[in-house]
Amino acid sequence: MDCQTYQRWFSPYIDGALSAEERSQLEAHLATCPRCQTELVSLQRMLGTLKMMEQPHAPDLLPGVRRKLARQPWWRGVLERMTGPWRLPWHSFALAGTAAVALVAVGVSVYLQRGVQGGMKSNADSMGQSFTNREDWQSRSDSHTVVTNDAFQGRGDESGFPAAEEPAGAGKSFGGNLGHAEKSEVRVSSPPTEVTIAIPQRQESKEAELDSDGSVLAKDKERQVPNDSASCKAQGGVWGTFGLAQVQLCNMPTSDADKECTDAGQCESRACVAPAETAPGQPATGRCHGWTVTVGTCLNRVIGGQATGTLCED
Amino acid sequence: MGADPVSYPAGGTAGDDAALVARAQGGDGAAFDLLVRRHQQIVFAVALRMLGDRDEAEDVAQDVFVRAYRAIGSFRREAKVSTWLVSIAMNLCRNRRRWWARRKRVIVASLDEPVETEKGAVEHAVADPAPGPRHQAESAERERHIMAALLQLSEVDRTMIVLRDLQGHSYEEIAEIAGCQLGTVKSRLSRARVQLRALLDGML
Numbered sequence: 467m468d469c470q471t472y473q474r475w476f477s478p479y480i481d482g483a484l485s486a487e488e489r490s491q492l493e494a495h496l497a498t499c500p501r502c503q504t505e506l507v508s509l510q511r512m513l514g515t516l517k518m519m520e521q522p523h524a525p526d527l528l529p530g531v532r533r534k535l536a537r538q539p540w541w542r543g544v545l546e547r548m549t550g551p552w553r554l555p556w557h558s559f560a561l562a563g564t565a566a567v568a569l570v571a572v573g574v575s576v577y578l579q580r581g582v583q584g585g586m587k588s589n590a591d592s593m594g595q596s597f598t599n600r601e602d603w604q605s606r607s608d609s610h611t612v613v614t615n616d617a618f619q620g621r622g623d624e625s626g627f628p629a630a631e632e633p634a635g636a637g638k639s640f641g642g643n644l645g646h647a648e649k650s651e652v653r654v655s656s657p658p659t660e661v662t663i664a665i666p667q668r669q670e671s672k673e674a675e676l677d678s679d680g681s682v683l684a685k686d687k688e689r690q691v692p693n694d695s696a697s698c699k700a701q702g703g704v705w706g707t708f709g710l711a712q713v714q715l716c717n718m719p720t721s722d723a724d725k726e727c728t729d730a731g732q733c734e735s736r737a738c739v740a741p742a743e744t745a746p747g748q749p750a751t752g753r754c755h756g757w758t759v760t761v762g763t764c765l766n767r768v769i770g771g772q773a774t775g776t777l778c779e780d
Numbered sequence: 781m782g783a784d785p786v787s788y789p790a791g792g793t794a795g796d797d798a799a800l801v802a803r804a805q806g807g808d809g810a811a812f813d814l815l816v817r818r819h820q821q822i823v824f825a826v827a828l829r830m831l832g833d834r835d836e837a838e839d840v841a842q843d844v845f846v847r848a849y850r851a852i853g854s855f856r857r858e859a860k861v862s863t864w865l866v867s868i869a870m871n872l873c874r875n876r877r878r879w880w881a882r883r884k885r886v887i888v889a890s891l892d893e894p895v896e897t898e899k900g901a902v903e904h905a906v907a908d909p910a911p912g913p914r915h916q917a918e919s920a921e922r923e924r925h926i927m928a929a930l931l932q933l934s935e936v937d938r939t940m941i942v943l944r945d946l947q948g949h950s951y952e953e954i955a956e957i958a959g960c961q962l963g964t965v966k967s968r969l970s971r972a973r974v975q976l977r978a979l980l981d982g983m984l
Binding site: 474476477478481483508509512513515516517519520521522524525526527528530531534535722725726 | 817821823828829839841845914915919923944945946951966969970976
């Protein structure tokens with residue numbers, strides 16, 4: 467087998483997806499082939515970086531999901547009334563107030579969409595980004611957009627909107643209904659070609675805020691540490707026995723080794739190391755330790771910008 | 781089933797999800813809300829990484845839950861909710877890309893240019909570097925390179941990298957989500973990684 471063939475094994479090797487025999491064959495080859503070793507390390511590094519990439523911060527999707535579920539074509543409401551005992555009654559949702567606001571929003575959006583009917587197709591591209599539910603949009607004809615409050619189970623009366631609306635094709639004009647929309651207090655701040663409405667759509671949930679606060683520290687993302695010597699080695703780590711307790715661990719190179727730091731929290735290893743001679747209590751800037759395991763080492767750590775003095779960890 | 785850090789950031793378990801689905805199927809709106817909140821981060825991450833555009837990703841992610849809501853009656857409770865949602869997400873992302881392709885437009889992710897949202901806030905498609913040591917700016921730069929390279933991959937290659945190396949799914953889960961054999965996952969993933977490395981090398 468030549469190097470090129472062996473290198474096709476790198477990917478499953480790193481994921482632990484090679485058979486025991488294939489694995490030992492590959493490792494035997496690696497022991498004698500510096501070129502393949504370099505290639506492997508390069509691949510491990512790339513995958514290590516990918517693994518540690520920050521999770522993107524997600525907006526709260528729930529309001530948008532509800533809004534889209536509410537904007538159903540009239541026939542969907544009928545269909546759902548005929549099937550599925552699992553339809554969720556909207557009055558049981560926690561934020562009932564949002565439902566009322568959504569109703570108003572929905573009414574206004576219907577008004578706006580009707581208003582730009584003529585230019586709809588040609589404006590498709592520029593409006594493309596504004597279509598919030600392309601699926602539904604394509605599933606109903608372009609000539610009318612209908613809203614029912616079937617989903618709201620009779621709450622329409624409370625908000626001043628009619629209980630049900632028929633497609634324009636049926637001859638019923640929207641005029642009377644639009645009167646309500648015009649008098650509504652919802653202000654539409656965007657031009658009529660946009661369907662977006664000035665209702666806070668991206669309210670960050672509390673959970674999201676906490677998350678972003680938490681990420682002040684270096685990536686807290688759980689790095690899945692290999693727990694056996696074979697996968698440890700496959701991912702570029704060193705399997706060893708550490709500390710007084712003689713614990714067996716996989717010691718991995720950190721992704722932020724030597725990065726300048728002023729606190730343990732900034733480092734993947736949770737060890738920001740200052741020169742040994744820096745006296746305890748002195749302000750210090752250190753560099754992140756190069757390995758994930760610090761048990762059994764003696765380091766002068768920097769915490770909160772100050773050196774702790776050389777301490778050994780058992 | 782134990783806690784899975786990728787799929788359950790709230791520290792919940794697959795058992796909790798099954799219970800929520802059961803309640804949602806029975807008409808419990810609050811249970812559905814909870815399912816959305818639990819899984820929206822993952823669904824959004826998949827969409828963003830497949831499409832490269834934050835607005836598109838948010839839109840598609842919402843559509844994922846809309847579709848899930850409508851199909852929840854038929855969801856088999858023994859299956860894993862997160863995998864189910866991710867496969868819906870993959871489908872919708874593919875549809876969205878084709879939608880744009882039909883209109884002869886490519887979703888261009890200008891990852892270096894800030895994107896203005898309705899509120900006038902400035903967001904980037906990649907996590908913004910927090911003000912701090914220069915190193916954090918460097919790693920954000922590196923992440924931008926990776927995202928840019930990712931978007932140049934073919935759909936198949938990108939699917940593999942996103943599901944395995946960014947989302948941390950197992951080979952079995954990927955086979956389920958992508959609807960292919962385990963052996964196919966193995967070879968596709970291997971090729972995808974080689975491709976990505978070639979792109980990254982070429983970019984430096």
